[in-house]
Amino acid sequence: MVHPHTPASWSALPMFFNDSHRDLGALCSRVLTDGDVALHEPARVIPRLAELGLLRVLVPDSYVSLTRKPVAPRIDVRALSIARESLAYVSPLADSIFAVQGLGSYPLLLAGEAVQRRAFLDEVVRGSRVCAFALTEPEAGTDVASLRTTAFRDGEAWVLDGEKVYISNVGIADSYIVFANAAPEKGKKGITAFLVDAKTEGLTTEPIAMSVDHPLGRIRMDGCRVPGSSLVGEVGHGLRLALGTLDMFRTSVGAAAVGMARRALDEALARTKTRVQFGKPLAEFQLTQAALADMATELDASRLLVYRAAWEKDQPGAETDAARRASAVSVAMAKMYATEAAQRIIDRAVQLFGGLGVTDRCIVDRLYREIRPLRIYEGTTEIQKLIIGAALVAPAVLATSRD
Numbered sequence: 001m002v003h004p005h006t007p008a009s010w011s012a013l014p015m016f017f018n019d020s021h022r023d024l025g026a027l028c029s030r031v032l033t034d035g036d037v038a039l040h041e042p043a044r045v046i047p048r049l050a051e052l053g054l055l056r057v058l059v060p061d062s063y064v065s066l067t068r069k070p071v072a073p074r075i076d077v078r079a080l081s082i083a084r085e086s087l088a089y090v091s092p093l094a095d096s097i098f099a100v101q102g103l104g105s106y107p108l109l110l111a112g113e114a115v116q117r118r119a120f121l122d123e124v125v126r127g128s129r130v131c132a133f134a135l136t137e138p139e140a141g142t143d144v145a146s147l148r149t150t151a152f153r154d155g156e157a158w159v160l161d162g163e164k165v166y167i168s169n170v171g172i173a174d175s176y177i178v179f180a181n182a183a184p185e186k187g188k189k190g191i192t193a194f195l196v197d198a199k200t201e202g203l204t205t206e207p208i209a210m211s212v213d214h215p216l217g218r219i220r221m222d223g224c225r226v227p228g229s230s231l232v233g234e235v236g237h238g239l240r241l242a243l244g245t246l247d248m249f250r251t252s253v254g255a256a257a258v259g260m261a262r263r264a265l266d267e268a269l270a271r272t273k274t275r276v277q278f279g280k281p282l283a284e285f286q287l288t289q290a291a292l293a294d295m296a297t298e299l300d301a302s303r304l305l306v307y308r309a310a311w312e313k314d315q316p317g318a319e320t321d322a323a324r325r326a327s328a329v330s331v332a333m334a335k336m337y338a339t340e341a342a343q344r345i346i347d348r349a350v351q352l353f354g355g356l357g358v359t360d361r362c363i364v365d366r367l368y369r370e371i372r373p374l375r376i377y378e379g380t381t382e383i384q385k386l387i388i389g390a391a392l393v394a395p396a397v398l399a400t401s402r403d
């Protein structure tokens with residue numbers, strides 16, 4: 001597949017990128033191809049991304065094999081977003097597995113002990129370990145702080161009991177970052193993170209079938225005993241770690257949506273230029289051009305919001321609490337707008353394909369199903385609206401109360 005819209009991607013936004021981003025964009029365009037079957041088979045995705053060098057985006061060089069704890073663990077959010085946009089264009093499956101590899105390893109970057117980081121992050125980059133992030137529970141979705149999985153200390157070990165649901169990479173993961181409450185009497189201040197090997201006795205998994213073929217599942221922990229060294233960060237710091245991880249990755253969900261929407265636009269352009277009705281290509285009808293114009297405009301608006309948010313996250317000092325609060329609105333706008341717009345763009349592509357667009361081997365039909373979960377995970381659209389709305393209203397409320 002030629003990427004007719006791609007040139008706009010990196011070169012049209014020079015204010016957001018440096019040479020390393022342009023190099024990464026060029027690398028992705030060169031190495032990620034539809035014909036690479038490994039990118040479409042769950043168990044082969046991570047080893048293949050390791051071969052292509054893309055897992056380095058998730059673990060900056062300086063954090064592998066360090067003996068001292070990094071002062072400010074940083075993923076380059078623009079690089080992460082470029083990688084995700086490019087992957088999602090070719091294989092939303094590969095993008096999802098890649099992103100979860102990041103979610104399931106970033107807590108170690110943030111809070112892991114040197115010995116944990118050395119062993120673990122090296123395997124993450126080499127693709128010999130597939131990671132997952134287990135936060136959601138049957139009764140704790142949007143309200144994550146109400147999670148019920150418990151962790152009790154037993155000598156040097158910890159014993160985990162509880163259930164997690166909708167966990168990506170179940171079935172291919174070698175380890176999970178599990179969030180459990182180690183001090184239920186303290187409420188959310190007891191939530192703690194653990195690094196749990198997938199083969200641990202007492203941990204069982206069960207797949208959940210999705211409308212697209214992604215590894216997703218349920219985890220049950222029943223007297224699941226893990227060593228003391230499984231603790232990630234401090235007891236009671238788990239919620240902060242979980243939210244810090246989601247905060248770092250949320251912008252890139254918008255980038256993945258941009259990748260899928262860009263693919264839908266490219267496919268729609270190619271199809272409408274060749275499909276002839278009433279004696280001429282569909283692309284020559286003004287109603288078709290109006291649909292394409294709406295798609296292209298919403299796509300570029302998404303891209304601008306996504307890369308603005310990513311650029312903000314990459315600025316010096318962005319990891320401080322004050323800076324995170326300041327960038328939360330840009331991040332929420334990027335995630336909400338790009339995922340919602342991608343759904344509309346892909347829906348228009350399906351319409352332009354006509355009957356072919358709803359057949360199960362057609363790419364726009366697959367994209368139509370692939371895009372849907374992005375409006376739900378890592379903070380639903382409603383939650384992004386609450387973040388943006390609260391920030392808009394808060395200064396006014398303060399002003400009123402001062403008057």
Ligand SMILES: Cc1cc2nc3c(=O)[nH]c(=O)nc-3n(C[C@H](O)[C@H](O)[C@H](O)COP(=O)(O)OP(=O)(O)OC[C@H]3O[C@@H](n4cnc5c(N)ncnc54)[C@H](O)[C@@H]3O)c2cc1C
Nearest residue numbers: 133134135136141142166167168373376377378380382383
């Ligand atoms: C494909 C997929 C992959 C996932 N992967 C992972 C993973 O790897 N790890 C993990 O931990 N979780 C994962 N999740 C879970 C995901 O994070 C949750 O589905 C999400 O947080 C929403 O929780 P819920 O499904 O329980 O919905 P609910 O919390 O029940 O929400 C249902 C609806 O109510 C709305 N709502 C909730 N609260 C409010 C409010 N205060 N105001 C207004 N509206 C509200 C929501 O926006 C939503 O529309 C995944 C989910 C999906 C679909």
